[in-house]
Every structure is written in C-alpha cells, then in structure tokens.
Amino acid sequence: MQLSLKEAWTRILDDARREVPEKDFKAWVEPAKAVSLENDRLVLGVPDEFAVQWNEAKNASLFTRLAERALGRPVSVVFRVDEERLQRPQMDFFVAPTPASLAGAANTNPAAQPLNERYTFENFVIGKSNELAAAAAHAVAEAPGKLYNPLFIYGATGLGKTHLMQAIGHIVVRKNPQIRVLYVGAEQFINEVIESIHSRTMPELRRRYRNDVDLFLVDDVHFLEGKEATQEEFFHTFNTLYEAKKQIVLTSDRPPKEMPGLEARLVSRFEWGMVADVGQPDLEHRIAILRKKQEQDHLETTIPDDVLSFIAEYVHSNVRELEGCIIKLLLYASLRHREITIELAREALADKIRPGQESSNSLSRQNPTIDKVQDVVARRWGVTPEGLRSKARIKTLTVPRQIAMYLAREVLQMQLVEIGQAFGGRDHSTVIHSVDKVTRQLQRDRQFRERVESARQELYAP
Template sequence: MQGNFPFSQFLKSGNSINNFDHLSNIPVSTPTNNQELIGDFDVEEIEMMNQEIHKVLQNSVTTQKYTAFFEGSFNLKTINQGTAIFTVPTQFIKSMVEKNLPQISESIFSILGKQYQIDISVEGTADQQTAPIEPPKARSAAEVSFKLDLEPKKEDLLSKVESKYIDHINPEHTGILIDPVKKFTNFVVGPSNNMAYAAALAIAKHPGKAGKYPSLYIHSNSGLGKTHLLHAIANGAKENYPHFIICLITARDFMREMIDAIKAEQLHEFRKKYSEKVDILMIDDVHELKGREGTQREFFHIFNELYNKGKQLIFTSDKTPQEINGLEERIRTRLQWGLVVDIQKPDFETRTAIIKTKADELDLFLSDDIINLIACNVKNSIRELEGSLIKLSAYTDIMKVDIDIEMVKDVLALKEHEDERKVTLEIVAKTTSHHFRIPIADLKSKSRTKDIANARFIAMYLSRKIVGATHEEIGKFYGGRDHSSVVHAEQKITKQLSSDSQLSRDVMTIENSL
C-alpha cells in the first residue's frame, strides 16, 4: 500500500463521528503477494472503509432511503489519486444515490479525514473503471452484432415506485416556497382538526391585529396537516392582501440564515428584514430552536417587534410549548400568548374523505372496499395515507396493471381487519364511562346534571356512528328513553363538534380507544 493514507489525520480529527481506532492496526507497507492492490489501497482496506462509510450513511439519510438505494447496492470499489469510486447495480439507483452526494462526501471525510472526488459507476457499463480492459480483437463487420436491451428490469420499476413513496413521506427541501396547490379547499376537515382549520381560515381573512388571532401555535404529530394549513394561510392571505409580505420558513433555515448573516457581518440587515418588512411570519417546526441560545435571542427580539406592530405570527411544532426542552422561558411564554391548538389523528370518516380527495387528484379509481381497507390500516398520518395512494398510482402507471383489492394488499402490505373486536353498545358505554369517570349506571339513569347528560349524549352519538344501532335500540339501552331523545343527542353533538374543541378532543379520544 502506498504511504499516503492519512491515518494520523483522521484519527485525531474532531470531525470523526465514530470510533475507528481499530483501523490504526492496518499496516502501512507494501502489499504482500496475497494482498491485491486496487488504487491506493488493498482489497481488505477498501472493504473495511466501505463498511465504515455505510455506518455513517445510515445516520445521514432516512432509513427508507438507505434500505432502498444504499444497502447492498452502493459499494466502494477503489480510491485512486484523490477519487473515491463507487459502484451501483442500475442507472436508476445511481440517479437516486447522486441526490445524496453531500452526505456521501461527509461520510468519506468523517472516515478518512480529507475530501475526495466522488465517482459513481454502474456495474458492467463502460464508465466502470475498476478492472483493466483487454484490447478488443479485430473482427469483421459481419462478425459484429449488437444486442440492446431497452426493456427495464422489474427491480428497477419497483425501485421507481418506492422512490415516489419515499419522496412523499420524507420530503427533502431547504427553505419553503409557498405551494399554490395546498389550499383550504382541498384540506379535509374533521373532528380531529376543525379548530386548527377554523383558526387558520380566520387568519387568512383577517391577519394580525385586525383579526382574532395575531399569534397562532399549531402542534401535532408529523404528517397530520400542519404544513398544509401554513400554505393554505399563505395562499389565502396572498389573495386577500396581495401587498402583504409573507415569510414562510422552517426554524432550521431561519437559524442557518442568521448564522450566514453573522459570518457576513450583516446581522443588522437580518433583523431589519424580519422586524420591518414582514407582515406575516410563519415558522414551521419551531421546536428546532431548542438549545440554540443565539438564535433564540434574535427570535425573541423579532417576535416582540412584530407582535407590538400588530403583525401576524404563526408557528407549528410536534410538541406544545411546555414540552420543548432547551427553550428559554421568555420564548415559551410568548409562544403561548396567542391561540394554541392541536391536531389529532384523523378518525375513520376523515381518513376515508382524505383517500377519496387524493384519489380524485391522482385520477385514481378506488372501489369502496379498497378505500375502507386502506382507511382501516393506515391510521396515524395523513401524509402516510396520501403516500399510499401515490405508491398505488405509480405502481399502476409503471407496472401497467389494474387496481384490485389483492394487488392493493400486496403493494401496500395491508391486511383485512376481520379479526378486530366487534364494538357493541356495552363497549361504547364502558369506554365513555371510563373517559369521563362517570359510572355506567349514571349514564343509564334519569339524571340530567350537565356532566352526566353530556357524557350520555356523546355515548349515544358514538353508538349511532360506530355501532350503527337504531335510535330505538340506543334509547332502550340508556334507561328506556324514547327514540326522540337519541335523535336530539345525535344532532346536538354533531352541531357542537364544529365549534367546541374540548368536545372534539373527548369524542376523538373515546373513538380512538374503541
């Protein structure tokens, strides 16, 4: 092996994120007869480096991406004169891997302590330079024949389907451009998100001090529609107030911009941009500011300036302000100055509506049994629901097949839910009783106190919605009441769900338990 391998450099480097002390045992010497030299290193060393690079890559890209495009497909072949040469099995995988060149370069640097040029070759093609090429023997034109295989392999087609799904589930972009497609009109409203939707719509119509909510904080798990609402507000406000300056940015990009301003000695211009020019400031994933003292300090002053001027402030997060560790108390307090609303997981009806809406957008025909199958299986994320339909659409387009329920089960790895327990009137009553800590006997009694009557109305509403029992059956179960009492309960709860956030949360919690 040549003596230019920078062991001392990368073993002392502060940039290395793993422990590679074992590599220092590799002898720096001329290869023996049983060591094959390829480029600057022998085969054993290249294999060891390849393994370490993959360990770093596993932490640098998403699990789905690593499994689909790197694991078993992306391999270091040689390092030669400042160039690290990798191989992949297909042109498609090469194109997907090349989207992650910064992560690949960083992984090499963390292992070897210096930058290398990166070359990615498709195995078996002319650009693969790892093996010596024998000069071709002279042949006559009559002896020469060409076989051009233009038919794509099934593995390539399936990888393409998977990549469309991965790109939707894990969108990768720096900065945020307002998406004109994400509007209030294609946001599916249900009990899980009606308060967030109503507040967002009100802000788009009357932002800032002219409206009810000069500061809005929306929190939920990932993929439940927070970012869609941000874009919908931006599009609505842009239509109603075309002269407004709207800034939609992630907390991470806000931080990067501030750091760049400090490096360029333009911090004053950074502050001025936000505090003097912006009419509506929307920061996505504000929890990313945790532990960033300098960024929090600038954010604090910008928040105060905009709030005092009556500008509109909107934030989203996967946590409530109280749950974000590493956040200054003065910032935590300000995030709670305005309206704080949450978005819960969508119920079955909302999931069904989302599937139908997305299927229409994709021009995808799905029968009711397929819609129900998907809605029963994919429960936790709207993004995952939409991703499932994108995957189905890509599969039918690329594989040239029609959609049927068996194909959907196979492609999306779904199963029938025939083994799920049957929800009965008794189960609804017990679950409602447990949630409100009210004995079932009180729900069935003649008592009309507010708490008991409210719990009884919810139990009756869910008995109609989930169990599908008749008004007469429900009335008989709850103390022999007339069917008109059940009709009244159902109508009352249905009407209040659109405006009462606490009622919505109670109904959603009980329904998810069922």
C-alpha cells in the same frame, strides 16, 4: 424539415399513446417532459429518482425507438429529475401542473421559501382531529393580526400543520397581493443567524425579518430548543412584529410548555394567542382524506372506493403515510399490469396490512395499551417489562426504554406526564429527550428504523 423539440415531443407522445396501456401512459409517459435536444441526445425530465430508474429499465428502448422515428435519425434518450418538479408535492407525480400560486409570485423577501400551491383551505379535509386548528387558521386568514396572534399549531408529523399554515398565506395574498409573506423553517432561521454572526451582517438579517414582513410563517419552531443565540434573535423579531400588529403563525411537534429547551419568555409569547393541536384522523376522516386525493389527482376510475376504505381501515398514522400508500399502490399496479382491487392492495401494502386481518376486529387493534408497548419492546430488545418500568439507568435498559416511550407518544398519543409515570415516574423532560433521540436515530439508521417499525406493527397484532 427539421422538427423543433416541441414538435418532436408531440409526435413521440402521440405514438406512445398508441403503444402503451392507458394507465401506464398516465403514470409514466405523461408526467415526462422534453427538456432539451442537442447533439442527437434527447433529455427527458421526470418527477423523481424512482421515475428515472423505472423509465430507464422499462421505457428507454421505447422512447429511443419513437424518437428515432420522429426525428429520422439515431437518438440517445436520457432521463433526469426535473428541477421544477422537485418543488412540487409528492402526489403531483400523477397530475399535470397547475398555475403558479399567487403567493409564490408575491414573495420578494430573499429569505422566503415558496408556498406550496396545493396547500390551500380548499384542499384541506376537516375532521374532529383538526377542526379547532382549521377554524383558527380560517379566522387568522380573514383577519391577520387581529384575532389569534400568534397562532401556534402543534401535532405529530404528517398531520397537516404546514398545510394549514400555508393555506393562511394563500388566502391573505389572494385578498391583498401586496402583502409580504415570509415563510421559513426554524432550521433556516437558525442557519441564517449563524451565518450572519460569522459574516457580521446581522443588521441585514434583522431588516429582512423585522421590516420586510407582514405575515410571518415559521415551521418547526421546536428546532429552536437549546439554541440560545438564535432564541435571543427570534425573541426580538417576534416582539417587533407583534408590536407592529403583524400576524405570526408557528408550528411545532409539541405545545410550547413541552419544550424544556425553550426560554420561558418565548414559551409565554407563543401562548399569547391561540394554541391548537392537530391529531391523528379517525377512520371516517381518513376515508375523506383519501377521497379528496382521489378527486385532486383524477383517480376516480383508477382506484375504487372500496380500496380507499380498505387502506383507511388499516393505515392509521398520518396523512403522508396515506398518500404514500396511494403512490405505492399505483406503481405496483402499473408494474404488474393489473387493475386495482382490494386483493392487489393487500399485496402491494403487505408491510402495512397483516394478511388475514379481519375488519371486525381491526378497531380493537387500533388502540394497543401501554402494557402491550412495554411487553413488545421488552421482548424484542431482550429485557423485561419490569426493567423498563424501573428507575434503573443501566445501558441495556436505556435504549429499549426510549423506544417504548417513543411508541407510547407516537402510537398511543399519550401525554408526556402519562408516559413518564408509566416508566418509573420519570420527568416529562426525560420523555421529550427520549422521543427526540429515537426520532433522530430513525432518520439516520435504516436497520434501527426497520426494527422499530416491526415493533410498531406487532402492537396491532391479535
């Protein structure tokens, strides 16, 4: 009797469970799912491209053999990235899917992006660095349009701004499924305005953004800087929703007053409600975040608490990097068939942790000074610290000065005015331009990114 795809896959999984070590099964086999079986070709969906490559190298022969055994005939096995899983958060690589979020089902506005089902208040870890923003977000979720409107949340990348914003959406929809939530990134809004101008469909865009919205969530509004036509449209959209008492929530990588490319009338409106920042988590907060991830992804028996504390002690930048360390550690342990220990973590995360670094002096390395930033960058780029601090605008100084300003902002969390003063009394708009330019270069130039990351790591050296 010919087996259905579901029956064949169940048999394959049962056989694989007996042949593959448990931790490898959970990491690589269990997340896969059978997509199709046609013309003796079994297509398996896996979470990402890395999983495709890893399975092709390590598990292809296993799956082929087990599939032939289950089906009773020769079968070729193909791995591909599962389209549905592309929409799921990174840490879901290690857990089974959960039911679709209510907010995703409630969103009917064609402009809306779906809310991430894991970005809820229950999954958000509160600490000193984000307690104000979290409290404001809770208040907005309980009484949208009444307390803080707009709510403007700002901070560096990977610290939880989007998480808090979407958590508001989940609560609002849970309380009233008829609420129309519109979650978009500022870049999407910009692109839609441009397309609507070209296609002469502005009335339709205005209807979607002004009439069909009860809760307006906009990520990364700093991308509006310098976009005059888009700012004009956003201004009127904001006014329409605000006057209708619709809740508006915005996120950015900086506060409104530090966006020189934003019209003054928008800056003023962004500050009408509550402006709250999220900062870098301290050691205790980082440990709590990692333990939350451990709990969410059922890793209590896989990653010991002392390893989580070890990671938290040495990885300081943001939540995404903490998550990335967990993923890398799990993959590293799986590839080497070893239990996860502090020593294994030291090997797997060697690019994050300096060998021989002692806990007793790690705290002093968490806080390099602006002088050290200037010294490290100057030496690595072949200039002098005095040159970086000078008013000279020669080309050989411009790039390293911009990098030093970027590190002062990202690593030291200095205010723009303070950075400007440390580099020859420059205006804060110059600092913003420098930070933005380095950020863009980091995204498109791998060698540049590696060079800046090496400088960043040296800042924590003794």
